[in-house]
Each structure stands twice: as structure tokens, then as C-alpha cells.
Amino acid sequence: MADGQTKGQVESRIAALTGTFVREQLGRGPKEVRAWIIEDMILIRLKGVLTPAEEKLKSDSNGRYMLKQMRMRLIETSRSVLEEAIQALTGVSTISLHADLSIRTGEQVLVLTLAEDLEARFRK
16 A cells, blocks of 8 residues: 555545456446445445346346346455455455345445454554
8 A cells, every 4th residue: 555645545446446346347337436444344335236137137036136146156256356456455465355235226335354454554
């Protein structure tokens, strides 16, 4: 992590790289991405992640189930790309990544737990 950056600047860079990650992995990026550093966690909220085809799938229960499973599988298979990008930016390794998708709202939430308290670096 470059010296002199504020917590807000790093959070903004995390949000930008997450938007790029989603766009590269799924071919379409979210409408909005926000990121927060909270002690040894990074919380990322992505709004407007569903494609028009996925919006149609969510109208029936089998489609909702399939959609959620597919999105979770895509995150799982490409998580190392996101984790490496976060580590390159922050200098802190990721212990785990948790993800969930709301089919109803079209929001996705990612929570990364880190090997150390990243927020403490900004308290100095």
C-alpha cells in the first residue's frame, strides 16, 4: 500500500478493483460498488450486478436457485484473482472470502477477512 493514502482512498481503490474484477469475470460490471475497511475485514457491497438475462431468470424458483449457485461458483473459482489484487493494494493477505447475492435486490456482498487489522494502519 502506498504511503500517505487515506483510509477513504484505499477503500475507493478496493471498490474500483472489485468492479473491474466483476466486469472481467462476468462480462458486465455492477452499477455501484462501495468498500469499507473495518478492523481486519473488508466489506464490499455491489449494487446492480444482475444482467438482463439474469433478471428474467429470477422470476421462477429454479431460475433463482440456478442463478445464485452460478454466481457463487464464479466467485469461488476466481477468488484468488481478487484476493491477490487486494493483497497487492494493501500489503495484507486474505484469510477467507465470504459472498452472498440477493436475487430480490440484485446486490452482492463480499466480506474478506484479513491476516491483520488493516484499519489500524490508518489510526496513526
